[in-house]
Every structure is written in C-alpha cells, then in structure tokens.
Amino acid sequence: MNLDNWTFGWTLALIGMGGTMLVLWLMSLMILLIRKAFPYKPEDSGAKKG
C-alpha cells in the first residue's frame, strides 16, 4: 500500500490508539472471567486446615 506520510500517520495513530484500548479492555474482561472461573479458596494460601 502506497500511503503518503499524513495518511499513514493518522491511520496508524487512530487504529493504534483504538486497538490498544480495545485489546486492553477485552483483557480486563478476560481477567474477570478467569477470576470467576478460578475463585480464591483458602487452601490457595497453602495453610490447609483440619
């Protein structure tokens, strides 16, 4: 693709900023999902009772 500097810059800036924000937002949802799937149990601390 033959782009002039200005078109190149704005395209990369807009998709770059939007893409970074989108990926990190999805990642925050993914973390919530992982946390839900693998909730903390007291045994995780290594201090088994009984």
Next chain:
Amino acid sequence: MESALAYGLQGLFLGVVNITLPKVIMILIGSGLLYLGIKKGYEPLLLVPIGFGAILVNIPLSEMMHDGGFLRFFYNIGVSTEIFPLLIFLGIGAMTDFQPLLQNPKIILLGAAGQFGIFLTLLLALALGFDKLDAVAVAVIGACDGPTAIYVSSKFAPHMLGAVSVAAYSYMSLVPLIQPPIMRALTTEKERQIVMGAAKLEPISKTTKIVFPIAVTIFASILAPKGAPLIGTVMLGNLLRECGVVERLKSASENEIANIVTLLLGLCIGATMEADKFLKTQTLLILALGFIAISLDTAVGVLFGKAMCFFTGGKVNPLIGAAGISAFPMSARVVQAEGQKYNKKSYLLMHAMSANAGGQIGSVIAAAVMLSVLQGMGIVGK
C-alpha cells in the same frame, strides 16, 4: 634498524594521529553516561555498559564494530536478530507481579491511555520529516519501556538504535522529574486531594495467576500476531514465576539471563554510537521527541484519570493516571508521593501499582498492535 624503529613508533602513535574532534566528543558523551549511571544512579545497569560501549567504539582504529570486531559479533547475534530485547522481556516477566492488576482489572485502561503519547509523537515525527519507519522507532520511546524501544528500533531503524535507546532509558530514569509538573498542571488541588477507598484486595487464586499469562499470550497474540514474540516472552517469564515448579528457570530468567543480556545489550547499544552516526541534528530531534512522547503519555494518562474521576462521581484520584506508563514501579511511587503532598491521608500506592502494571502490559500491547497494523498496511513484510 632505524626504519624498523620509526615504523614501530609510528604504529604506537597511530591512534593519536587518527583521533578526531567528533570522536573526542563521543568519548566525552560516553563518559557523561558513565557519570549519570555511576554518580547519579540513573538506570546504571544500562547506562554504564552503554557509556563504556560508546567509548570503546570511538577509540580510533579500534574497529570494534567492523566485521570480526568483538562488539560487531554480539550486535549481529543479539541485536540484529532482536534476541537480546526478547530475553530481557523474559526477565521482566519473571520479575513482575501482576497481582495488583488482577485485583483491579478495570485500571488496565489507564495502561492504554498511558501509551497514547506513542501515537501522538508518531504524528509529530512525521510532521518533522522523519521517514515512516524511523518515525515509528522514535515514537516507541513513548512506550517508556527500554526493551520495547530497542526491539522496534532494531527492527525498523537500526541506524537510530543508539539515540532511541539512550533517550528511552534516560527519560525513564527522569520520570520523577518529568511527571510531577504535568500532573500538577492538569489537575486541580481538590482532585489531587481525593482519597481513594482502600483497594479491594480480593485475594487471587494461584490458578488465576497461572492461567493469566497463558490466556494473555494466546488472546493478545491472536489479535496482534506480529507482537507475539514480545507478549510471549513477557508472559513466559511470568508463567515461570507463578507456576511454582520451575524455580531454577525463574531464577535464571530474572538473574543470570537478564544480567548477561543487559550487559551485552548495553555494550551493543553503546557500540552503535559511532561519531559519524550519532553526531547529527537528527539525534537532538530524537531526544526532544522522546521527551515529548513521555510527557504526552503522562498528560493523556492524567486526563483519562480525570474522565474516570468524573464518571465515578469523584471516587478516582486522577493522579493515578500518570502511572499508566511502563516505568515500574517508579511511576507508581511518584503518584504516591505527589498524592501525599496534598493529602496526608491519601494512599494511592496500590491503585497506582495496578495502573503501572497495566502500563507494563499496555506498552507491549501498543507495540504489538502497531507492528500488526504496519503489517496490515503492507509497510512491513508479512
């Protein structure tokens, strides 16, 4: 016999005869970097080998970077191949505790805002006449993340590697001086005094900590495949840390591997600072743009923090937005210190640490997204 003596003496003084003013200036610059690292404590692990490398490569007739030269050897195997920055990432992953981020995942968005300086600086660099890929390399200084800047620069603009790396590491060490004035300029005293509730320290299961690096690698690499080496090495290091069954590998990643590679990488960066390549107006522009990039990161982060403050009805202190950069944990400490200046009851450290961990991931993701977009536009090879 007399002529043999004359030739012998001539050989002894060849270095003196061939010394030039630009080389002397570069030796002084190398010495200056040593001074900053040793005396001032600015990123000594990098600035000491960089400074020494810069001195070595500018010794007349040393031919360190010629074919067969000792620094050229390490440059070819570690920098040209992009292996050294990736191995550093492995160490960073092994050293980083992502728990604050796992406890407070929405803060990761501050880590995205903290990368916007990269893209705004890109526009500025293009406006100043840099070529497309040179502009990308300069802009990535805004990732505030040395290995990312080195990785991208060695890939797209190896001729600028020295200037980009020196700018990246110098400004990272100057974060405590660069950030506070920007934080104060963009916030009101009332905002700076906001006390954030004690971070809800919900405990995180060991399984979550293990699944996190694997899931991030798969998810982020599929979305931005060109950044898979960056994301993969950070997350591999983190997996070694969290899985708890490969203590030796974790220890090697954060100690032996990271130390050896840091030394060789620093020397190689210094070796790119040959007088004829470094003493250019372009170098000054790169240093200036690097400063602007990190300032813009801070500014956008704080503005994003202000937006979060507005939408949460004043529950978020906008200062934590400044910690959305990759300088970990320095930036979080700056936020904590700044918050304490205006309200002794304000403890922003845990929140700022979450944002800072988000900034670490954010810088890698921003670079990965950038590489993938460049690939999509056909600017770099498929």
